[in-house]
Amino acid sequence: MTPRTLEKTGSKKSAAARERLASWISSRGLKATRQRDVIVDVFFAQTGHLSVDELLEKAKQRDPTIGAATVYRTMKILADAGLASARHFEGGQTRYEAALDRHHHDHLICTSCGSIIEFENERIEELQETVAEDHGFHVTHHKLELYGLCRHCRVEQASDRR
Amino acid sequence: MTPRTLEKTGSKKSAAARERLASWISSRGLKATRQRDVIVDVFFAQTGHLSVDELLEKAKQRDPTIGAATVYRTMKILADAGLASARHFEGGQTRYEAALDRHHHDHLICTSCGSIIEFENERIEELQETVAEDHGFHVTHHKLELYGLCRHCRVEQASDRR
DNA sequence: CTGAGAATGAGAATCAATTTCAAAATGGCC
DNA sequence: GGCCATTTTGAAATTGATTCTCATTCTCAG
The missing domain is CATH 1.10.10.10 (Winged helix-like DNA-binding domain superfamily/Winged helix DNA-binding domain)
Known part of the structure; x- marks a missing residue:
């Protein structure tokens, strides 16, 4: 052993x-x-x-x-x-x-290189809550993911196109 | 045939x-x-x-x-x-x-009965865009899903608890 | 009507994740 | 330290969703 x-x-x-x-x-x-x-x-x-x-x-x-x-x-x-x-x-x-001692956050995900950036936006959370209430919903959790190109990959794509 | x-x-x-x-x-x-x-x-x-x-x-x-x-x-x-x-x-x-002639929308999903409600919120979309820009991202698509109990299932749960 | 190419259904294959099961490891107890 | 009920483990089988394969059937332009 x-x-x-x-x-x-x-x-x-x-x-x-x-x-x-x-x-x-x-x-x-x-x-x-x-x-x-x-x-x-x-x-x-x-x-x-x-x-x-x-x-x-x-x-x-x-x-x-x-x-x-x-x-x-x-x-x-x-x-x-x-x-x-x-x-x-x-x-x-x-x-x-x-997850220890972290608060809630959402993600930006680069579809080219796969890098993941975390972000928090209190205002978005509030609006989500409002929307849910308007529909009589009680939200327990949610998923907000933004997919696209990160700064780095945008630059690369631009130069590829030359 | x-x-x-x-x-x-x-x-x-x-x-x-x-x-x-x-x-x-x-x-x-x-x-x-x-x-x-x-x-x-x-x-x-x-x-x-x-x-x-x-x-x-x-x-x-x-x-x-x-x-x-x-x-x-x-x-x-x-x-x-x-x-x-x-x-x-x-x-x-x-x-x-x-998807024909529909604009973009997001979803509220009831984790109890599975019902799905669609919603649109222009303000949230704008904030997402802002967040992405702040990080140098160019967003191509996103996913926003709110999970929880719909109005109907909340009522049911409340009466179950009696 | 014909033939080349596309589509079909059934089953095999894939992929992530879970389960099964016999063998091995853990930890409270003396 | 040894006992041993219980938990864990790795490997392989299984599941569930989806895709692929392939032999056969269908579609449609000429």
């Missing part, structure tokens, strides 16, 4: 997340495992919106025996614990982003 | 759509077929957001030999022709709505 200890990468924030996860896990009879440690570690070492495939890839670098099912399962636990949130952008796969 | 003629259901609008489709089809060397007629007919006879399954179900009532692949293929053609638009709400399946 491989030793359980591993160099924890990442900031205080990821340390806090790991603690929260530990109590979440023990509080409901789950068990801490080497694989979960690796996956969680890998997840918090990155920033951005990771797909399960990407996470699996990186996790395998540390422990080649880790299987895809475990990554799926672990990310679901992280999401349940409120430490990650799942996003379903265009293109099929679910992506996860760190 | 079953006769090709069928009672065209629906309004002038669906008649217009059928004409547009006919010219789209002939203009690119595609062919008109009995199955496509049935599917298109069934699609325009309904209002709302239909899944391929629902369309297949109804199409089969008219012609039990129609296969799922044909419905997928036909709806893709309709979308390409600008007569239907595909929507990907939470829950997996693609849904299609009629």
Whole structure:
């Protein structure tokens, strides 16, 4: 058996997340495992919106025996614990982003390079709420995604056209 | 062989759509077929957001030999022709709505009964544009979906709790 | 009416995600 | 430290939506 200890990468924030996860896990009879440690570690070492495939890839670098099912399962636990949130952008796969101490935000997604920018706009949120009320709706969650070309890819396209 | 003629259901609008489709089809060397007629007919006879399954179900009532692949293929053609638009709400399946002479709109989706309400809000669109510009983005399309309980289901929930 | 090309249906294939299951690991308990 | 009920794991099977393949059938311009 491989030793359980591993160099924890990442900031205080990821340390806090790991603690929260530990109590979440023990509080409901789950068990801490080497694989979960690796996956969680890998997840918090990155920033951005990771797909399960990407996470699996990186996790395998540390422990080649880790299987895809475990990554799926672990990310679901992280999401349940409120430490990650799942996003379903265009293109099929679910992506996860760190969720601890973050407020709500929406996304700009570049359809050319795939880069994702987060933004917050209080005014839009308010208007959404108003619209919903006008229709008698009680909104529990929403999805606002703006797709297009990022600054970088716009420039590139312009020069391609020359 | 079953006769090709069928009672065209629906309004002038669906008649217009059928004409547009006919010219789209002939203009690119595609062919008109009995199955496509049935599917298109069934699609325009309904209002709302239909899944391929629902369309297949109804199409089969008219012609039990129609296969799922044909419905997928036909709806893709309709979308390409600008007569239907595909929507990907939470829950997996693609849904299609009629698109002829409609402007852009977004959706309120009831997570309890599945009903879908459309809305337009010019102010939100403008703010989205502003946000995108602030980040150097050129937006090509977007997705705004508000999920929650519709008026009807809120009432039901309240009485369930008694 | 004919023939080239397009469309069809059934089933296989794909893709992301979930489930199954036998074997392995975990953690409270003594 | 060892026991052992319970949880986890990896691999493979399964699911669900969609797409593809291919042999056969249909459409339509000439």
